Amino acid sequence: MSTTKLNKDLAPISVNTRADMVEIRLREYLNKKELKTGDVLPTEMELSEALGVSRNVLREALSRLRMLGLVESKKKRGMVLTNPDILGSFERVLIPQRMDNDTLKNLFELRLVLELGLADLLFVRKTAKDIKDLEAIVKNNKPEDDDIFRVSREIAFHGKLYEITGNDTLKRFQIMLLPVFDYVVKNENRSVKSNITHTDLVRILKEGTKEEFVVGMREHLRPHFELLKNLR
Amino acid sequence: MSTTKLNKDLAPISVNTRADMVEIRLREYLNKKELKTGDVLPTEMELSEALGVSRNVLREALSRLRMLGLVESKKKRGMVLTNPDILGSFERVLIPQRMDNDTLKNLFELRLVLELGLADLLFVRKTAKDIKDLEAIVKNNKPEDDDIFRVSREIAFHGKLYEITGNDTLKRFQIMLLPVFDYVVKNENRSVKSNITHTDLVRILKEGTKEEFVVGMREHLRPHFELLKNLR
DNA sequence: ATTAGTACTTATGTACTACATATAAAAATA
DNA sequence: TATTTTTATATGTAGTACATAAGTACTAAT
Numbered sequence: 001m002s003t004t005k006l007n008k009d010l011a012p013i014s015v016n017t018r019a020d021m022v023e024i025r026l027r028e029y030l031n032k033k034e035l036k037t038g039d040v041l042p043t044e045m046e047l048s049e050a051l052g053v054s055r056n057v058l059r060e061a062l063s064r065l066r067m068l069g070l071v072e073s074k075k076k077r078g079m080v081l082t083n084p085d086i087l088g089s090f091e092r093v094l095i096p097q098r099m100d101n102d103t104l105k106n107l108f109e110l111r112l113v114l115e116l117g118l119a120d121l122l123f124v125r126k127t128a129k130d131i132k133d134l135e136a137i138v139k140n141n142k143p144e145d146d147d148i149f150r151v152s153r154e155i156a157f158h159g160k161l162y163e164i165t166g167n168d169t170l171k172r173f174q175i176m177l178l179p180v181f182d183y184v185v186k187n188e189n190r191s192v193k194s195n196i197t198h199t200d201l202v203r204i205l206k207e208g209t210k211e212e213f214v215v216g217m218r219e220h221l222r223p224h225f226e227l228l229k230n231l232r
Numbered sequence: 233m234s235t236t237k238l239n240k241d242l243a244p245i246s247v248n249t250r251a252d253m254v255e256i257r258l259r260e261y262l263n264k265k266e267l268k269t270g271d272v273l274p275t276e277m278e279l280s281e282a283l284g285v286s287r288n289v290l291r292e293a294l295s296r297l298r299m300l301g302l303v304e305s306k307k308k309r310g311m312v313l314t315n316p317d318i319l320g321s322f323e324r325v326l327i328p329q330r331m332d333n334d335t336l337k338n339l340f341e342l343r344l345v346l347e348l349g350l351a352d353l354l355f356v357r358k359t360a361k362d363i364k365d366l367e368a369i370v371k372n373n374k375p376e377d378d379d380i381f382r383v384s385r386e387i388a389f390h391g392k393l394y395e396i397t398g399n400d401t402l403k404r405f406q407i408m409l410l411p412v413f414d415y416v417v418k419n420e421n422r423s424v425k426s427n428i429t430h431t432d433l434v435r436i437l438k439e440g441t442k443e444e445f446v447v448g449m450r451e452h453l454r455p456h457f458e459l460l461k462n463l464r
Numbered sequence: 465a466t467t468a469g470t471a472c473t474t475a476t477g478t479a480c481t482a483c484a485t486a487t488a489a490a491a492a493t494a
Numbered sequence: 495t496a497t498t499t500t501t502a503t504a505t506g507t508a509g510t511a512c513a514t515a516a517g518t519a520c521t522a523a524t
Contacts, residue, residue: 017506019295031327043475054508056288059477063251063292064299068325075476076516083330086339089321093300095263098315106401107318109353113402117349120450120457121341169338170345214446218352225352249477275504286479291506307486308504 022061041079096183121165138198196220254293273311328415353397370430428452
């Protein structure tokens with residue numbers, strides 16, 4: 001029976017395109033334990049022949065994997081396996097305007113959870129210099145500062161906290177979450193004041209305990225949690 | 233100086249391919265405020281002509297955006313703007329074998345931070361049924377259970393905690409982090425016992441306070457934090 | 465013999481053509 | 495007007511051709 005005839009009798013069930021399937025097959029292939037970073041993959045022609053698709057389709061799939069940072073392609077040498085940048089692709093889809101309300105809320109919440117969970121790392125990793133940096137950041141805070149100043153101070157302060165953790169992934173992650181945070185806050189422009197200021201938090205970080213810091217941070221973030229209740 | 237360090241300081245001069253540049257241009261185009269989900273984009277021919285590249289190159293870039301869930305393409309209708317699945321691409325690159333030690337450590341840490349930050353959400357959202365579910369999960373725990381049992385209990389318990397938060401993004405995120413967690417723990421097969429068991433945590437969640445829960449969780453996770461010190 | 469330079473080979477990058485396929489939209493039919 | 499049929503069109507896939515960069519092998523000069 002000819003292939004064309006067969007294809008007519010048995011139409012493909014999958015709505016997936018060839019590129020989708022090739023992407024999956026390639027990822028399965030790449031994740032095999034035996035393969036390690038730096039290994040060279042077969043050529044595009046070999047792969048496309050093995051998979052039974054045109055070089056075109058194969059390249060569409062490879063293009064995705066290249067974007068993810070799973071592979072790189074060198075002329076003449078071929079494709080080589082690389083370490084993906086785990087947050088790179090995340091960055092590409094973090095578009096507040098494109099997110100539904102639930103997801104926005106979830107990410108907003110995620111940020112609050114992170115912030116509350118930081119205490120332990122902070123108290124393990126903080127140095128005298130870190131405290132000094134924080135004190136410099138909060139020194140010139142005045143309640144009458146306008147919004148733009150307030151936001152940049154907010155970013156500087158919380159950004160520094162993440163920096164103290166020494167966890168680059170965490171820091172980059174929170175930087176990526178900031179626009180989401182901003183977006184949500186802007187859409188609900190209420191300004192509930194907290195009883196705990198950045199200055200208070202620095203003092204606790206310097207002289208207090210983890211437990212006190214968590215309580216302080218919770219109170220500091222309370223306006224945001226309040227906002228969350230309204231979004232629900 | 234290590235190669236990875238060198239790579240950070242001296243990133244290779246980017247010799248971006250056409251597909252890379254088209255991807256960037258398209259993302260800029262898609263993120264324009266005027267565009268909203270469901271809007272129909274120009275056809276492939278129109279886009280490729282406007283950008284001055286072959287349809288081939290354009291399709292490689294579109295293939296990436298399709299994978300990210302930024303667009304979908306319908307036959308005859310054309311491409312339509314969609315809401316991306318923000319964690320989908322993350323899932324594709326979370327391959328423990330492919331991650332360097334620093335990243336592994338960072339993600340491991342991230343999970344611990346999340347777990348410690350959960351308390352507030354848990355105490356706001358917990359229901360009587362949730363507590364019952366947790367009690368059922370921990371009921372048959374016996375210290376003499378073998379490893380496989382222990383791991384599945386671990387997953388069930390902590391998974392349920394994330395479920396109580398009612399935050400799907402958070403839950404999916406932690407599910408994706410589990411293999412990383414597993415990978416790190418397996419590679420360092422020490423088994424330090426904690427003084428606080430799942431049963432204790434359930435009791436605190438039922439009758440105690442947020443603050444007590446954080447302290448309890450911290451003690452429960454202490455073996456993992458210890459492990460982290462060794463990785464450093 | 466070692467080195468420098470050159471030609472060759474090869475795998476990726478890009479462009480173009482052709483046709484299959486599904487389907488929205490238009491036309492024809494009841 | 496409602497339903498079916500036809501048509502037009504945008505995406506999906508395949509294949510060919512050539513440009514480009516970069517290993518590889520070969521040659522020549524010191």
